[in-house]
Amino acid sequence: MVSHLLKNYEVVVIGGGAAGLSAALYSARRGLTTILISPEIGGQAGTTFEIENYPGRGFVTGPELMMDFKLQAEASGTEFLLTEAVGLEKIDQQFLVKTPTENIPAVAVILAFGLTPRKLNLPEENNFLNKGLSYCATCDGPLFKNKIVAVIGGGPAGLEAAEYLGRLAAKVYLIARADKLTGEEVIKEKITANSKIEIIYQTEIKQIIGEGQVEQIVISKKVGEQIEEQVLKVNGVFVKVGYLANSTWLPDFIARDEKGQIITNKDTETNCPGVFAAGDITDIDYKQIVISAGEGAKAALRAYQYIQKTPRLGTDWGKK
Ligand SMILES: Cc1cc2nc3c(=O)[nH]c(=O)nc-3n(C[C@H](O)[C@H](O)[C@H](O)COP(=O)(O)OP(=O)(O)OC[C@H]3O[C@@H](n4cnc5c(N)ncnc54)[C@H](O)[C@@H]3O)c2cc1C
Known part of the structure; x- marks a missing residue:
């Protein structure tokens, strides 16, 4: 050196x-x-x-x-x-x-x-890096074969990640903050046609929970005028909320x-x-x-x- x-x-x-x-x-x-x-x-x-x-x-x-x-x-x-x-x-x-x-x-x-990928800015985020939390689906997706994952982000990068992970994982939650997805129609069609992918609109991630490894996420979902919290069991979280x-x-x-x-x-x-x-x-x-x-x-x-x-x-x- x-x-x-x-x-x-x-x-x-x-x-x-x-x-x-x-x-x-x-x-x-x-x-x-x-x-x-x-x-x-x-x-x-x-x-x-x-x-x-x-x-x-x-x-x-x-x-x-x-x-x-x-x-x-x-x-x-x-x-x-x-x-x-x-x-x-x-x-x-x-x-x-x-x-x-x-x-x-x-x-x-x-x-x-x-x-550089934008972070969620959750206090526990860095603790889960490479312990179930990833910013790159192509790099880390194969580690989640037949597992349950959440993709955070309903934009083009989130859609691409969900589509790819939908081929490998047992289940993919696609968490979108808006009430619709943004991206190419072709990918949107592939996502909606894949029964393993569940899109959850108007939702934000609030917390990642796990003992040394991602185990659950807490999400808050807008239902009418109400905000409802929900816990999802997941093995992995893929963050796709933009770049800085x-x-x-x-x-x-x-x-x-x-x-x-x-x-x-x-x-x-x-x-x-x-x-x-x-x-x-x-x-x-x-x-x-x-x-x-x-x-x-x-x-x-x-x-x-x-x-x-x-x-x-x-x-x-x-x-x-
Ligand atoms: C999911 C996704 C899909 C895409 N699909 C397409 C597509 O189909 N077609 C297309 O044309 N474009 C696509 N893009 C956009 C395209 O990838 C980018 O425009 C292009 O890669 C930018 O190249 P770059 O070299 O400018 O920057 P980057 O690709 O961001 O490369 C930056 C490099 O700098 C390194 N780096 C960062 N900080 C430092 C530092 N402090 N010191 C040293 N090195 C550092 C990084 O590790 C990286 O190697 C896509 C982007 C994404 C995220």
Whole structure:
């Protein structure tokens, strides 16, 4: 691990999703020393079972597509470090990307750390993580074969999770806060046709209960003008209540909007020269794999241009 401290990377890419992996591919192919840091590889796309709109691929699963992204970035010379970025410092013309274990010097930085699943914000939520509570149905669904699960969220991600889990689990409660589901008609039809899936509308989750493992959830349901509490026995809870731009760890000198999204111009440049941003973490309108991939590639090409004009790092700079 210490080796990263001693090596001066020209480009540090933060994030292992479509944007980060594409940025790393383009950066390494330009001959720039490139490291990608991310706690996992695949990002949101890696959590979805069906992708049908990535050009040239027809139907492909998310994990399969993202593994191909990773292999291509690796083959081009990208190095990987499986950890999260916790800080970014600017020292003169250069940068120091901080992780819990080491600091990585860079001439240019590409921020591509996407969106993070929104939590329920229940006090006991973190205690049940990996003990029956999950934010990713594709990743953890197989653990709940023939078991009873609840999916929290009646939006597109909740529907997709319920549909997928409906193929594996014995029973799926789909808990929706609104009085209708939001998402593609095709998925809605599949869900309503599956007798294993019970949709509970106008309902919120209030509590998760269990001795070291999820055993029950308490829900509150709107019935007419009344709110009724009910306890459901479940083995698992899948939280699909949206995604957040979690950029609070960035220093103030990187401009963000009110949602925490990084503000970029059409060339993926942030307000700080040498720091580029791409994909879902930016304030671009459309959050899609092909768009993140394109923006990642663009960020790397811009970083290459920037590096041509920037003095090289000294050999002991990372030790400061
Ligand atoms: C269930 C679901 C289904 C979808 N289906 C489709 C679809 O069919 N077609 C489509 O085009 N799009 C789809 N999308 C949207 C698409 O997945 C995203 O637009 C795309 O994956 C965004 O890529 P990204 O690289 O910008 O960000 P992300 O995919 O969010 O990747 C961010 C990466 O950064 C890492 N990271 C986070 N914080 C840090 C940190 N502090 N330090 C280092 N790394 C960090 C994460 O671990 C992750 O690897 C779907 C999304 C979801 C959730």
